[in-house]
């Protein structure tokens with residue numbers, strides 16, 4: 001019998017929703033039925049061929065297999081700084097304001113573990129990416145959700161925020177372009193966030209992995225603040241360069257905060273694989289045409305999702321950004337979990353309920369754009385056959 005008691009920090013943190021759901025999907029597949037998984041945001045398209053070529057040649061170089069620095073290669077930090085200059089109009093010091101990461105998800109945990117103590121509180125968007133909450137809880141902090149509502153275009157209500165007791169709040173997480181709703185950031189919003197967090201002595205962190213996906217133009221919160229502001233931004237090659245499995249991300253911004261995060265990170269990992277870092281440098285040199293081609297594919301898929309949502313009598317907003325479409329279920333349905341279960345049971349189609357991103361998602365479902373056209377056609381066929 002297993003009598004090992006788990007640590008307090010992970011008690012109450014359930015298994016990640018997708019890992020549980022994938023087991024259920026696997027069980028259905030084992031019964032011989034094909035499930036269309038329209039839920040997971042893992043790009044199905046490949047990275048640029050030059051990125052793969054760079055990886056293949058770098059693997060043969062001397063020293064390719066040795067440990068690397070915790071801060072990645074200096075050339076990678078410079079490539080990140082150049083990328084921020086080119087696309088976001090932000091000036092970054094590659095040695096002091098750039099920290100490469102093993103994906104932005106690891107960065108979320110590192111930030112929480114290095115900045116939060118028991119008794120601190122964290123402002124977390126509802127709905128929002130679940131890792132902000134779990135990482136904050138693992139670090140011992142208390143969660144304060146702030147609402148993002150459709151009627152406010154999923155932007156925070158600053159009057160409500162100002163009314164809150166903020167004395168113990170140390171971090172505010174924001175994520176624009178927002179997952180799961182697709183709401184975009186703006187200079188006005190970033191200015192308000194910076195003023196609010198500056199006034200209340202809160203560290204502001206924008207998680208920005210969807211900066212290039214179906215946006216008018218990429219934006220960084222760092223372009224709206226000064227280097228002394230306690231502002232950080234996470235970014236990632238997972239979605240922008242179809243490199244989710246490679247695990248390359250970055251934390252950029254305030255030098256002092258970055259050093260604190262590095263203190264923790266350097267105790268956890270031993271750097272990344274050098275050929276991968278060199279391939280990431282290559283990816284960061286790609287120009288607008290790469291993003292243009294990528295977005296053409298995503299846009300055409302998005303139109304297929306609109307047809308599916310119409311078929312399901314769901315409503316949706318057509319000016320969203322990012323890799324997902326956020327659909328509102330009909331008023332006649334009980335809630336999104338029932339709706340999602342019905343799609344899986346009756347049609348063998350998996351679309352996650354918005355409730356996994358917070359209580360404000362309970363009347364929504366989230367489609368990922370990471371499936372080829374054939375899957376969208378098959379989805380429509382299945383819905384039409386049974387309706």
Ligand SMILES: Cc1ncc(COP(=O)(O)O)c(C=O)c1O
Pocket residue numbers: 041102103104105106129175179207209235236237238244248249
């Ligand atoms: C909002 C958000 N932040 C961070 C991540 C993690 O991305 P990465 O692959 O860089 O760890 C995801 C992944 O789906 C995400 O949706």
